[in-house]
Amino acid sequence: MKKLINKPEDVVKESLAGVAAAHADLVKVHFDPNFIVRADAPVQGKVGIVSGGGSGHEPMHGGFVGKGMLDAACPGDVFTSPTPDQMEAATKAVNGGAGVLHIVKNYTGDVMNFEMAAELCQAEGIEVESVVIDDDVAVQDSLYTAGRRGVGTTVLAEKICGAAAERGDDLKTVADICRKVNANGRSMGMALTSCTVPMAGKPTFDIGPDEMEIGIGIHGEPGRERMKIKTAKEIVEMMGEAIVSDLPFKSGDQVIAMVNGMGGTPLIELYLVYNELNQFLKGKGITIARRLVGNYITSLEMAGCSITLLKADDQLLELWDAPVHTPALRWGV
Amino acid sequence: MKKLINKPEDVVKESLAGVAAAHADLVKVHFDPNFIVRADAPVQGKVGIVSGGGSGHEPMHGGFVGKGMLDAACPGDVFTSPTPDQMEAATKAVNGGAGVLHIVKNYTGDVMNFEMAAELCQAEGIEVESVVIDDDVAVQDSLYTAGRRGVGTTVLAEKICGAAAERGDDLKTVADICRKVNANGRSMGMALTSCTVPMAGKPTFDIGPDEMEIGIGIHGEPGRERMKIKTAKEIVEMMGEAIVSDLPFKSGDQVIAMVNGMGGTPLIELYLVYNELNQFLKGKGITIARRLVGNYITSLEMAGCSITLLKADDQLLELWDAPVHTPALRWGV
Amino acid sequence: MVSRDDVLAWIDELQKVYAANRQYLTDLDSAIGDADHGINMDRGFTTAKAELEKTPPADINAALKTVAMALIRTVGGAAGPLYGTFFMRAAAACANKQELDAADVVALFEAGLAGVIQRGKAELNDKTMVDALSPALEAMKQALQNGHGIKEMLQSATEAAETGMKNTIPLKARKGRASYLGDRSIGHQDPGATSSYLMIKTAADLWS
Amino acid sequence: MVSRDDVLAWIDELQKVYAANRQYLTDLDSAIGDADHGINMDRGFTTAKAELEKTPPADINAALKTVAMALIRTVGGAAGPLYGTFFMRAAAACANKQELDAADVVALFEAGLAGVIQRGKAELNDKTMVDALSPALEAMKQALQNGHGIKEMLQSATEAAETGMKNTIPLKARKGRASYLGDRSIGHQDPGATSSYLMIKTAADLWS
Numbered sequence A, B: 001m002k003k004l005i006n007k008p009e010d011v012v013k014e015s016l017a018g019v020a021a022a023h024a025d026l027v028k029v030h031f032d033p034n035f036i037v038r039a040d041a042p043v044q045g046k047v048g049i050v051s052g053g054g055s056g057h058e059p060m061h062g063g064f065v066g067k068g069m070l071d072a073a074c075p076g077d078v079f080t081s082p083t084p085d086q087m088e089a090a091t092k093a094v095n096g097g098a099g100v101l102h103i104v105k106n107y108t109g110d111v112m113n114f115e116m117a118a119e120l121c122q123a124e125g126i127e128v129e130s131v132v133i134d135d136d137v138a139v140q141d142s143l144y145t146a147g148r149r150g151v152g153t154t155v156l157a158e159k160i161c162g163a164a165a166e167r168g169d170d171l172k173t174v175a176d177i178c179r180k181v182n183a184n185g186r187s188m189g190m191a192l193t194s195c196t197v198p199m200a201g202k203p204t205f206d207i208g209p210d211e212m213e214i215g216i217g218i219h220g221e222p223g224r225e226r227m228k229i230k231t232a233k234e235i236v237e238m239m240g241e242a243i244v245s246d247l248p249f250k251s252g253d254q255v256i257a258m259v260n261g262m263g264g265t266p267l268i269e270l271y272l273v274y275n276e277l278n279q280f281l282k283g284k285g286i287t288i289a290r291r292l293v294g295n296y297i298t299s300l301e302m303a304g305c306s307i308t309l310l311k312a313d314d315q316l317l318e319l320w321d322a323p324v325h326t327p328a329l330r331w332g333v
Numbered sequence C, D: 001m002v003s004r005d006d007v008l009a010w011i012d013e014l015q016k017v018y019a020a021n022r023q024y025l026t027d028l029d030s031a032i033g034d035a036d037h038g039i040n041m042d043r044g045f046t047t048a049k050a051e052l053e054k055t056p057p058a059d060i061n062a063a064l065k066t067v068a069m070a071l072i073r074t075v076g077g078a079a080g081p082l083y084g085t086f087f088m089r090a091a092a093a094c095a096n097k098q099e100l101d102a103a104d105v106v107a108l109f110e111a112g113l114a115g116v117i118q119r120g121k122a123e124l125n126d127k128t129m130v131d132a133l134s135p136a137l138e139a140m141k142q143a144l145q146n147g148h149g150i151k152e153m154l155q156s157a158t159e160a161a162e163t164g165m166k167n168t169i170p171l172k173a174r175k176g177r178a179s180y181l182g183d184r185s186i187g188h189q190d191p192g193a194t195s196s197y198l199m200i201k202t203a204a205d206l207w208s
């Protein structure tokens, strides 16, 4: 394992210390329990937004804490759900009296830990709503299973809900907007290489020098299919078809598109993928109204990318365009 | 070779097409010869700033084109200097009558090609000044050699000179500020893995599973020393000492610091490195006044990082804080 | 009868059992999950034990509550809330009891399992810890009805849990991380069912 | 005498020579540079030849200028500006000449080399193309003084270039990419010196 770290067990703590030192103007980092809050939290009268999940997906979520996006993020160990005490403390820290929204990615651990935290907070009189994001079309959805994983749409939901909260929407409205984003967002990912969890010390999965994994999760969970590597064009068509046909997105739709790097893929390739996606969607009569190209929800140093499309109406676009000022996303400020 | 590409020979062109599609509000991309200009170029009466170099270092330079930074960037093939016709066309496209500054990284090829372009432009009556950035302390400096390589300080110089030009400084002043940045900036890099140039198809160098290369260049050129991998703390101390002792930076100095990823290293590690750097500099009495943590000047998918320190006075900090609006760097707008 | 000290001995022993089975449970989880179940259980019970030593609990209820909070705070993932809820509900079932008779022990497990099911919404044969806990509870109830003592009761529960654990092997997972694997989850023993089996077996070894 | 057609034949042949030596020059560059010199030269002369075919040049000056512009536009790196400048200056030295005699050929190479030195600021023994070009020019001048014809003159130039090229092997690079290697550049033949030797040898094979 080759990493720029000291001891594997200290990675999360020391990285958080780096975030604290680098972004003292934007965020405060609390240790034991670990969470990151806006420097000006709690904002009185504003709905608070808390998210969180395992570490190793940076900049998500800590990089999205700040004005116009998250009020707090709870980082767990690498690829491990945070615990209810973190979420409870974070929720209390950001509660400005208007209630708190928990944005949760659909993994059994995340869902149950957030659920316990919500119960603890509600027991103390804080109004909490939870929205679970489950946008990964690579996973078969079913009432009888854990359902789809929460991936790229989470980033878009955090931005959009953050804007809604910032302009003063109430808890129910912000939660409804979050559900709307989840209902209209779809993602799929692929990997060229594995990642290595620091504590594990070896790659999560083996993959041949000419293979790729399509439909992979953000923790290196196996995907839909292992196959021989293809061209960027073919990969985009494969993932694009799966995404577009699922909602389905239709000719005439406007979308917010994200071409997201898994951590180890350089920007020159992500822009090349964006070019293919743009062509592909044009061919379907779908217009990219806004976009993100870069590393936003990663799997440590995994090489690969994911594509997220969110069908967007004027309401969502207006919220998307609203000012945001976080370590990883900034505009209008 | 595993990459998200179509044909190796089309990587630069197709990636540029992606940039054009993604950032039409900020930049225009010209093909044959290839260059990227601000959407509103030429800005009348403003000094134009042109940079460029081989591709594979994204977001540098194309990601830094926009208000408050570069007027144009000329991307060569991967790790290959662009040619004078690109620079000439870019220089003409951004000349608003106040002359054009060429910011050149010190590689023989880049220097000579920019020199020829400057001669061509001057022959047509455009005032051109050139500043060569040579900040890599890993390379022994000498009058009798090609001198030090230009690396991380280039990013800071482009930001700061862009701000100077934007506020209306004249060509000589902007060029002098660029020289001042170069004189006060020092960098050093290290790699855990090699990168693979698409046209070459195989890694640029071999490196053992427990080795790292200290003092590496941004094209995978060998560095000062190949050694067994160390902790982040030891690596930062090694690179930090080399940088600090070179200028030298002294107790009481304020710096702009950049912890830069080489492309394949995840953000969680870069923040951990930033934490170590912050501790290290504190121990020397040096204060980090501003910072960047992320991928800014990369070597394709190489894993590793570089550290850049720029001794900053009020003038440089004011220019640093000025608004910038480019695909990769944005604040104040 | 099960005293406060018996409960403490159980937690003490569970810490040793999960430390000893850390690698085994993690290997099971690496086949169909994310290779951390043993690490998680070890961490959780090491903390639980340390907390109990730091602040000795007044009674069984306090002991189980301390365990619950330790698991909730330090285990994370799926197992943290599930076992945390198990012990939280178990604690509530023992409120104001200085000692537990056989019926109280059944009540403890019944409340715990109800919590797990409410939290995780798993049904029998979803390939989870419920597949070990649920048959164990049935066996306890049967034994209680048959007038067996705590020892025998827990022994038949252990046998039922072991059978339930082994029965997870051919199942296709429908809950938790393993469910993403679909058919590829078939042929592997569920790590959570295994840790649940160990929990019951350890009680059977100690209590009488 | 060297005619316009002789010059065109030279470029034509150079294209073949660099195509044939593409891998060889690239391998030399991979030892102490970035493994592209053969690719660069091949690309440059393929373009030069194509441009000359597309727009046949009026005279020697025009032919060399076309080559210069093709190299400048398509070679990039260090070799592009250096060889580009070589041909640009060579073209200027041939202005208004329909044919070149021995002295004109010397003047062509002298102007070209001066351009390379002005552009690259390399001195003898810096381990660059100058180490092949400079002794070749000296040999030409000597041969001219001795009253030799173009053929013999270029033959001694070729020998001198070859010796100069081989002499780069023990040198430590002080210019270009190879200089970053310091002592590790010792023991390898310079790729640019090699392409320069090929350039002169090809002229010697064709011109008389």
Ligand SMILES: Nc1ncnc2c1ncn2[C@@H]1O[C@H](COP(=O)(O)OP(=O)(O)O)[C@@H](O)[C@H]1O
Pocket (backbone or CB within 6 Å): A108, A109, C029, C033, C034, C036, C037, C040, C076, C077, C078, C079, C080, C082, C116, C119, C120, C121, C122, C127, C128, C129, C130, C175, C176, C177, C190, C191, C192, C193
């Ligand atoms: N919804 C659920 N209900 C009951 N048990 C579950 C559920 N989801 C997962 N489990 C149990 O949790 C175990 C995995 O625990 P662990 O590895 O610690 O958590 P994670 O999967 O978050 O890494 C599984 O083997 C299974 O027995």
Ligand SMILES: Nc1ncnc2c1ncn2[C@@H]1O[C@H](COP(=O)(O)OP(=O)(O)O)[C@@H](O)[C@H]1O
Pocket (backbone or CB within 6 Å): B108, B109, D029, D033, D034, D036, D037, D040, D041, D076, D077, D078, D079, D080, D082, D116, D119, D120, D121, D122, D127, D128, D129, D130, D175, D176, D177, D190, D191, D192, D193
């Ligand atoms: N300053 C210089 N003066 C003369 N020749 C040089 C100089 N720098 C480099 N060269 C020549 O250029 C050759 C390398 O050319 P090439 O590989 O095409 O360019 P690059 O090094 O930019 O990849 C070297 O072998 C050397 O002969």
Ligand SMILES: [Mg+2]
Pocket (backbone or CB within 6 Å): A079, A080, A081, A109, C034, C036, C077, C078
């Ligand atoms: Mg886990």
Ligand SMILES: [Mg+2]
Pocket (backbone or CB within 6 Å): C029, C033, C034, C035, C036, C037, C077
């Ligand atoms: Mg697990």
Ligand SMILES: [Mg+2]
Pocket (backbone or CB within 6 Å): D029, D033, D034, D035, D036, D037, D077
């Ligand atoms: Mg080269």
Ligand SMILES: [Mg+2]
Pocket (backbone or CB within 6 Å): B079, B080, B081, B109, D034, D036, D077, D078
């Ligand atoms: Mg080159």
